[in-house]
Amino acid sequence: xxxxxxxxxxxxxxxxxxxxxxxxxxxxxxxxxxxxxxxxxxxxxxxxxxxxxxxxxxxxxxxxxxxxxxxxxxxxxxxxxxxxxxxxxxxxxxxxxxxxxxxxxxxxxxxxxxxxxxxxxxxxxxxxxxxxxxxxxxxxxxxxxxxxxxxxxxxxxxxxxxxxxxxxxxxxxxxxxxxxxxxxxxxxxxxxxxxxxxxxxxxxxxxxxxxxxxxxxxxxxxxxxxxxxxxxxxxxxxxxxxxxxxxxxxxxxxxxxxxxxxxxxxxxxxxxxxxxxxxxxxxxxxxxxxxxxxxxxxxxxxxxxxxxxxxxxxxxxxxxxxxxxxxxxxxxxxxxxxxxxxxxxxxxxxxxxxxxxxxxxxxxxxxxxxxxxxxxxxxxxxxxxxxxxxxxxxxxxxxxxxxxxxxxxxxxxxxxxxxxxxxxxxxxxxxxxxxxxxxxxxxxxxxxxxxxxxxxxxxxxxxxxxxxxxxxxxxxxxxxxxxxxxxxxxxxxxxxxxxxxxxxxxxxxxxxxxxxxxxx
Amino acid sequence: xxxxxxxxxxxxxxxxxxxxxxxxxxxxxxxxxxxxxxxxxxxxxxxxxxxxxxxxxxxxxxxxxxxxxxxxxxxxxxxxxxxxxxxxxxxxxxxxxxxxxxxxxxxxxxxxxxxxxxxxxxxxxxxxxxxxxxxxxxxxxxxxxxxxxxxxxxxxxxxxxxxxxxxxxxxxxxxxxxxxxxxxxxxxxxxxxxxxxxxxxxxxxxxxxxxxxxxxxxxxxxxxxxxxxxxxxxxxxxxxxxxxxxxxxxxxxxxxxxxxxxxxxxxxxxxxxxxxxxxxxxxxxxxxxxxxxxxxxxxxxxxxxxxxxxxxxxxxxx
Numbered sequence: 056x057x058x059x060x061x062x063x064x065x066x067x068x069x070x071x072x073x074x075x076x077x078x079x080x081x082x083x084x085x086x087x088x089x090x091x092x093x094x095x096x097x098x099x100x101x102x103x104x105x106x107x108x109x110x111x112x113x114x115x116x117x118x119x120x121x122x123x124x125x126x127x128x129x130x131x132x133x134x135x136x137x138x139x140x141x142x143x144x145x146x147x148x149x150x151x152x153x154x155x156x157x158x159x160x161x162x163x164x165x166x167x168x169x170x171x172x173x174x175x176x177x178x179x180x181x182x183x184x185x186x187x188x189x190x191x192x193x194x195x196x197x198x199x200x201x202x203x204x205x206x207x208x209x210x211x212x213x214x215x216x217x218x219x220x221x222x223x224x225x226x227x228x229x230x231x232x233x234x235x236x237x238x239x240x241x242x243x244x245x246x247x248x249x250x251x252x253x254x255x256x257x258x259x260x261x262x263x264x265x266x267x268x269x270x271x272x273x274x275x276x277x278x279x280x281x282x283x284x285x286x287x288x289x290x291x292x293x294x295x296x297x298x299x300x301x302x303x304x305x306x307x308x309x310x311x312x313x314x315x316x317x318x319x320x321x322x323x324x325x326x327x328x329x330x331x332x333x334x335x336x337x338x339x340x341x342x343x344x345x346x347x348x349x350x351x352x353x354x355x356x357x358x359x360x361x362x363x364x365x366x367x368x369x370x371x372x373x374x375x376x377x378x379x380x381x382x383x384x385x386x387x388x389x390x391x392x393x394x395x396x397x398x399x400x401x402x403x404x405x406x407x408x409x410x411x412x413x414x415x416x417x418x419x420x421x422x423x424x425x426x427x428x429x430x431x432x433x434x435x436x437x438x439x440x441x442x443x444x445x446x447x448x449x450x451x452x453x454x455x456x457x458x459x460x461x462x463x464x465x466x467x468x469x470x471x472x473x474x475x476x477x478x479x480x481x482x483x484x485x486x487x488x489x490x491x492x493x494x495x496x497x498x499x500x501x502x503x504x505x506x507x508x509x510x511x512x513x514x515x516x517x518x519x520x521x522x523x524x525x526x527x528x529x530x531x532x533x534x535x536x537x538x539x540x541x542x543x544x545x546x547x548x549x550x551x552x553x554x555x556x557x558x559x560x561x562x563x564x565x566x567x568x569x570x571x572x573x574x575x
Numbered sequence: 576x577x578x579x580x581x582x583x584x585x586x587x588x589x590x591x592x593x594x595x596x597x598x599x600x601x602x603x604x605x606x607x608x609x610x611x612x613x614x615x616x617x618x619x620x621x622x623x624x625x626x627x628x629x630x631x632x633x634x635x636x637x638x639x640x641x642x643x644x645x646x647x648x649x650x651x652x653x654x655x656x657x658x659x660x661x662x663x664x665x666x667x668x669x670x671x672x673x674x675x676x677x678x679x680x681x682x683x684x685x686x687x688x689x690x691x692x693x694x695x696x697x698x699x700x701x702x703x704x705x706x707x708x709x710x711x712x713x714x715x716x717x718x719x720x721x722x723x724x725x726x727x728x729x730x731x732x733x734x735x736x737x738x739x740x741x742x743x744x745x746x747x748x749x750x751x752x753x754x755x756x757x758x759x760x761x762x763x764x765x766x767x768x769x770x771x772x773x774x775x776x777x778x779x780x781x782x783x784x785x786x787x788x789x790x791x792x793x794x795x796x797x798x799x800x801x802x803x804x805x806x807x808x809x810x811x812x813x814x815x816x817x818x819x820x821x822x823x824x825x826x827x828x829x830x831x832x833x834x835x836x837x838x839x840x841x842x843x844x845x846x847x848x849x850x851x852x853x854x855x856x857x858x859x860x861x862x863x864x865x866x867x868x869x870x871x872x873x874x875x876x877x878x879x880x881x882x883x884x885x886x887x888x889x890x891x892x893x
Contacts, residue, residue, distance in 0.1 A: 084746075092657075103657065179625070181622065184621060195622070300839025301837040303724060304740055304837050304838065311727070311735065313739045458607030458611045
């Protein structure tokens with residue numbers, strides 16, 4: 056027994072002594088936390104298409120522009136751009152200093168070849184529909200045989216993208232920039248399009264972004280190294296280590312000095328802000344909306360527009376927003392992002408009696424609706440349930456995970472569901488993808504009035520004419536109420552105590568200015 | 576004994592395939608697939624259809640199971656839907672960290688629980704007995720995630736003694752000290768979570784052994800109380816204690832989902848967690864295979880160890 060105790064104590068002492076060795080952070084390492092994993096380091100092969108994958112690929116690969124949270128654009132892979140061919144094309148003048156991590160210059164040929172390869176029907180690219188705005192592609196983004204693809208290398212550093220409808224550079228970049236990356240096509244020579252995704256290159260990718268790949272434990276940890284030759288400047292650190300960890304540990308790790316930053320933009324809830332401040336973390340208030348909350352409706356099971364409008368009227372969006380965003384939000388009657396070029400005169404007011412009248416008009420038979428939500432929104436769902444009950448609308452709540460929620464809405468299992476999204480500056484950022492035959496998530500029986508207006512808005516380049524069409528679409532949405540816009544939220548950011556020059560708000564648009572980050 | 580082992584291995588085969596079938600059905604019948612997570616419903620139907628076809632999700636369930644089984648017979652656990660890597664490679668990357676974390680936690684728990692359990696049985700109502708009760712109570716009643724967060728709040732945030740996340744500071748091994756500093760807190764939580772059961776089991780088994788005739792005989796022979804406790808009472812209580820200890824082996828291999836997830840530890844538990852939340856069926860199945868094999872082999876190992884621990888155990892022919 057004595058021997059055993061002595062052995063145990065010696066071991067414990069040894070371990071303690073070893074653990075008390077040189078502490079802390081290795082020099083010039085930025086420790087970056089993330090609550091969800093990226094799925095791939097090949098940006099066109101992402102099953103999830105999630106922002107977590109985008110924010111990681113953003114560091115390894117270059118995009119054409121850097122999008123700020125307020126919708127303004129900065130050069131990135133392209134040094135400048137202009138509209139061409141009467142608005143049917145955009146010409147990008149690429150930054151001639153840009154180079155891949157193997158030293159090869161990034162040329163217009165690389166961009167054109169990337170797009171040609173990913174739109175090739177033989178290439179098993181995922182999320183190919185992002186290319187469907189380009190001429191010579193079908194609705195799924197696949198190149199149409201015999202038609203000229205709208206991606207052309209005019210000269211070594213000039214790329215021309217031609218569209219199906221008139222598109223301004225700003226419209227294109229705000230809508231699609233985050234999906235367009237340049238690949239090292241010079242390393243793919245001789246690979247059949249059908250085999251491109253199987254290359255080992257994507258496990259140790261060579262991009263032209265601000266950081267170089269070092270090593271990865273898929274789903275858990277990624278180590279990247281500063282690219283000293285990045286054309287916009289060398290990041291002010293040597294290594295960036297991304298660790299996937301539970302959301303609940305992001306702020307504590309930052310406070311403990313064990314993280315330097317966490318995605319996206321060090322987002323904080325109002326409840327956590329006080330804790331962060333007490334822990335010596337400076338809290339910044341977001342200036343532009345970075346979330347849009349909606350109540351998804353199943354237009355098949357709630358088939359009367361009067362009942363859908365009644366649900367809208369019965370909800371107290373102020374209270375809902377206050378409950379969730381704690382004052383950092385703005386209730387809304389539309390999906391148009393506040394602070395952008397497009398506005399609406401539509402307003403909302405809670406009117407329980409009006410809701411009851413609409414229910415009678417719509418022939419509501421007292422059916423119980425199923426409201427699906429994720430566990431972190433069960434409080435919000437309960438509040439909605441209470442508010443709807445005041446208008447005599449009965450709701451039961453089902454708390455499920457995201458996959459179940461979206462599949463349940465797609466299958467028509469749920470009558471309503473709470474969802475949130477990262478808003479965009481364009482007027483169709485929300486509606487275009489949700490009112491199509493391919494993705495009729497609200498189960499709208501006749502999409503044609505929506506698709507017609509959407510097509511008209513897309514064909515108009517801007518100004519009063521486009522605003523008028525946007526107003527028409529919003530009027531239609533208000534009348535039919537296929538979904539209920541709730542509020543736009545702004546966020547709080549936990550400022551990094553160790554890294555300077557972080558553009559916190561823009562991270563919610565899936566890009567981060569890591570080349571400007573410097574260690575304090 | 577060889578014949579006994581062979582017989583046990585043969586009976587384990589249907590159990591193993593039964594487990595895989597059950598888990599396959601459970602994960603595949605859960606609502607939603609990975610395609611439902613594509614861009615939170617914003618991607619096109621064509622993108623989703625392309626993904627379903629690429630992953631074989633457009634095939635009927637029985638065919639998918641047979642395909643998975645065929646792969647297993649070829650020694651392949653399939654390709655992860657989410658990470659597009661062979662599942663066996665993902666598991667190989669995660670087994671080591673899980674063994675280190677959960678293994679050190681359980682070893683530490685055993686090292687504390689055995690002497691504490693013996694002392695608690697030997698000296699009822701002493702300070703050791705009370706300590707054993709308090710530790711068991713905490714271990715049983717406090718959820719793992721709370722222990723993790725409380726440990727982080729105290730040792731990382733308030734005292735600043737230990738790191739709150741990851742396995743290494745700079746992403747890879749730089750020094751043993753760095754690894755140990757990162758290990759202490761999560762391994763401590765694993766240890767505390769396992770401690771209660773081990774202490775209780777050791778104490779109860781020792782108390783039962785102390786009431787046996789051979790203990791009276793040992794005392795009558797004039798042995799010291801320490802010798803009676805360690806050589807006789809503890810040895811006599813080894814079977815239930817060993818059962819409890821060895822039952823942790825699958826847990827060691829499978830990792831601790833909560834601890835790994837909160838601390839960002841790159842182990843099997845966090846892999847399983849992401850596999851379930853991303854509807855990554857091959858990953859869930861792969862981890863299940865590893866855990867199922869561990870459970871079956873542990874049970875066999877237990878049966879064999881019983882014979883060594885207790886001479887009365889015989890491996891019959893029937």
